[in-house]
């Protein structure tokens with residue numbers, strides 16, 4: 001059995017090289033201190049680890065399978081390609097791994113209400129699910145652009161008993177949902193935990209979310225060794241805030257022969273203004289409580305990001321990724337909307353697996369990297385989520401429904 | 409540390425009256441020229457210290473009134489250089505009223521912390537209030553503000569530990585910003601009793617001026633706060649008034665300044 005909360009080679013924060021920290025209003029510092037202290041205690045507490053392990057097994061359905069996809073691999077230069085199937089988790093993505101841990105932590109510090117931001121709705125659904133399971137009040141902030149394009153997930157959250165608040169400020173996407181959740185937290189911090197959905201934000205979130213997501217890579221590394229007798233040549237994951245990517249990377253950080261690839265949302269192209277490729281085209285700054293790469297103009301105003309994928313449509317990125325990019329340990333590349341959608345359709349048709357649009361960015365990256373590495377290579381891709389939530393977007397993109405059947 | 413004009417102004421107000429009125433308006437709202445005129449109006453209607461907000465794309469400490477105003481300013485083309493222009497014009501027109509800028513940190517970081525400090529000083533600015541910069545991360549700003557002799561205002565919150573309160577007051581210059589309540593900017597019918605408690609905690613560790621902000625919107629509330637603090641900070645009320653025009657702004661400032669006269 002892998003030790004799911006083992007220390008990471010990148011350390012426990014608050015800093016990852018020049019990145020990370022706590023760039024937050026003073027009223028939040030006490031709450032972040034409380035979370036840090038509780039997390040330091042819990043992550044080495046055998047009772048907590050047993051309880052989390054039981055939830056992973058009996059509720060989420062872990063370990064998630066490793067699936068080899070030979071028909072898809074023919075398009076990736078003939079390399080062997082394996083998918084880590086986070087799409088098969090309860091609630092449909094990797095987000096549940098993080099949420100269950102933070103929900104247990106909320107119970108431990110005695111708070112009765114949780115809030116969260118969500119982009120694609122997967123983190124919101126996971127949080128609403130955990131709130132139902134633990135009997136917590138739950139409010140989810142979601143940009144109005146996203147409540148429209150991920151309407152199915154809005155309905156799921158409400159069915160689970162959560163209040164969903166459409167956010168109408170700013171660009172009305174994930175970054176503004178985070179602003180609104182922070183405002184709620186500052187006001188209600190005495191009763192409320194903010195369950196942050198990605199490996200970004202102020203300390204301790206980047207390290208805590210990483211610790212809770214590293215189970216992906218810990219399982220996958222053991223599964224690859226068992227299946228192929230060797231480590232993969234490359235590990236690939238999509239990067240929004242960076243939680244699924246850091247979750248699969250961490251187990252391989254000390255394996256120098258394993259290349260780590262983060263695939264960012266290129267939107268119309270990283271060389272156009274309509275992009276969300278933060279590391280590829282952003283520069284260091286402070287956003288949402290951490291120092292990291294930020295898409296910003298020359299005045300330091302955050303620039304609105306653009307991506308067909310709501311979960312990757314974010315102008316920031318977690319600080320550990322900024323650190324891994326600068327150090328050269330991981331490489332980040334942008335994938336356009338069009339390339340991601342083509343990869344989504346390709347996996348659907350060759351393997352009978354419909355991935356989330358977010359995860360399709362990693363698939364598209366693998367098609368390129370596989371061709372670059374050639375037929376002897378082995379690739380491991382984190383399939384972070386399933387595509388049910390994206391059916392309307394995909395149908396519209398590929399014109400799959402009779403005219404008039406897809407409502408505006 | 410002496411030499412802070414902001415501190416001197418607040419101490420003088422406390423001597424002569426109940427205390428100081430600190431007035432907030434965002435630069436560039438509704439447009440640059442009007443925002444400069446509006447700030448000058450405040451200096452002639454009882455505001456002792458100006459707090460000029462730099463519009464920012466992600467203002468996590470601000471409620472709906474200020475968000476709407478700064479969003480409008482950005483939409484109307486606010487650029488960082490306008491902040492220095494505004495400070496220069498306002499301090500030229502009203503040299504007796506010190507001007508602090510209230511800014512989220514990323515614009516400062518992006519501009520270059522040393523360069524920002526030098527340009528602010530050259531424009532006649534007194535210093536910065538930094539809502540999302542805690543002393544723990546402020547190394548570069550501490551050095552730059554020392555080099556330029558600028559004030560720096562850190563926040564103390566009801567949830568801050570004794571150690572953090574001590575550090576915030578030690579490092580603040582001008583005054584320490586006492587966050588009256590757990591929340592964001594916006595008018596409230598009651599100013600939290602937490603403000604009084606926090607000011608008492610702060611008095612135990614510092615003799616420096618203390619100004620209370622968040623939720624203050626009437627002359628009555630200003631008077632209440634000045635019963636225990638040295639300054640009262642008002643933002644959303646003034647921003648809403650400016651939405652109705654400069655005359656409404658002048659009336660609102662007069663009404664708030666009323667509260668500084670009772671003692």
Ligand SMILES: Cc1ncc(COP(=O)(O)O)c(C=O)c1O
Pocket residue numbers: 093094119120121122123197198199238239240241242243244245310311312356358359384385386
């Ligand atoms: C399926 C899926 N993958 C990836 C992401 C991006 O988040 P992160 O970069 O934190 O993994 C999301 C976010 O909503 C998601 O739903």
